[in-house]
Amino acid sequence: MEHWLAAVDYTQPTHTEGLEQYHIRCKKGDIGKAVIVPGDQSRVKMVADLLSEVKEVADNRGMITYTGIYRDTRISVTSTGMGGPSAAIAYEELINVGAEVLVRVGSVAALQPEIAPGDLSIPYGCIRDDGVTPYYVPQNFPAVPDPELYQSLVRNAEKQGIRYWKGINWTHSAFYSRSPEYFLQWSRKRVVTMEMEAATLMTIAYLRGVSAAFIGTVFENRQKQAEGHRMDLSVPSYKKPEVATGVEASVKIALDACVERVSQIQGGEQ
Numbered sequence: 220m221e222h223w224l225a226a227v228d229y230t231q232p233t234h235t236e237g238l239e240q241y242h243i244r245c246k247k248g249d250i251g252k253a254v255i256v257p258g259d260q261s262r263v264k265m266v267a268d269l270l271s272e273v274k275e276v277a278d279n280r281g282m283i284t285y286t287g288i289y290r291d292t293r294i295s296v297t298s299t300g301m302g303g304p305s306a307a308i309a310y311e312e313l314i315n316v317g318a319e320v321l322v323r324v325g326s327v328a329a330l331q332p333e334i335a336p337g338d339l340s341i342p343y344g345c346i347r348d349d350g351v352t353p354y355y356v357p358q359n360f361p362a363v364p365d366p367e368l369y370q371s372l373v374r375n376a377e378k379q380g381i382r383y384w385k386g387i388n389w390t391h392s393a394f395y396s397r398s399p400e401y402f403l404q405w406s407r408k409r410v411v412t413m414e415m416e417a418a419t420l421m422t423i424a425y426l427r428g429v430s431a432a433f434i435g436t437v438f439e440n441r442q443k444q445a446e447g448h449r450m451d452l453s454v455p456s457y458k459k460p461e462v463a464t465g466v467e468a469s470v471k472i473a474l475d476a477c478v479e480r481v482s483q484i485q486g487g488e489q
């Protein structure tokens with residue numbers, strides 16, 4: 220391990236706590252204890268529409284934040300952009316101004332043949348090819364969700380009666396890789412899905428001592444698209460009704476899990 224990496228101490232303050240943050244433009248008091256963190260800005264509006272007393276708090280560089288009430292709990296939603304390096308900035312800044320529970324709601328590609336568009340992915344671990352956490356911790360450091368928050372996502376997915384998959388998710392950085400092997404290497408290891416920010420979230424949240432987890436909706440199947448060794452990089456299903464249904468369900472599951480986790484934390488359960 221690099222000497223400087225071994226010396227970094229995540230128990231130390233950042234000296235930006237509570238202040239208005241440079242990118243997200245939020246300060247202490249602007250956000251709830253729980254924040255839903257999609258990559259896509261359009262999903263911010265989708266979450267905001269389910270909140271009462273909702274107001275737009277900030278909008279800078281595509282990082283849009285709304286705060287409102289859901290089932291008596293103050294919850295925010297912030298878009299983080301695409302890829303680990305952009306998302307890491309948003310996660311760090313949200314934690315600086317009081318986020319204690321973060322749930323990423325995103326789109327994923329399936330890596331197993333039986334996983335279909337519209338299914339959900341709730342991973343209990345991620346492979347860290349996210350392009351930014353190797354600069355936080357060595358490669359043998361795991362990316363895992365907060366177990367209580369993860370269980371709450373699973374419980375709420377069961378309640379919704381929607382098909383979901385547990386397992387390992389691959390957080391990667393090269394959306395347009397031309398290599399079928401790039402994708403198939405992980406299909407052969409039983410990895411369920413892939414996307415570009417969940418490992419970043421889980422790693423940073425763990426280092427900062429807060430709760431995080433991920434729920435994704437399957438938009439396409441990269442394993443099938445890699446078959447025949449001619450890589451098809453289209454996203455054929457993104458307008459299909461089952462995908463919209465999956466996204467809608469994932470948002471509700473995430474909101475309910477946030478409420479449960481905040482109530483556990485307020486009740487003294489860490």
Ligand SMILES: O=P(O)(O)O[C@H]1O[C@H](CO)[C@@H](O)[C@H]1O
Pocket residue numbers: 257258259300301302324325326327394414415416
């Ligand atoms: O739908 P979001 O949350 O943006 O997530 C996925 O979609 C983007 C790629 O299309 C990447 O950000 C990936 O992680």
Ligand SMILES: O=c1cc[nH]c(=O)[nH]1
Pocket residue numbers: 326327328394413414415438439441
């Ligand atoms: O990384 C990703 C995320 C969503 N969909 C993909 O095809 N790849």
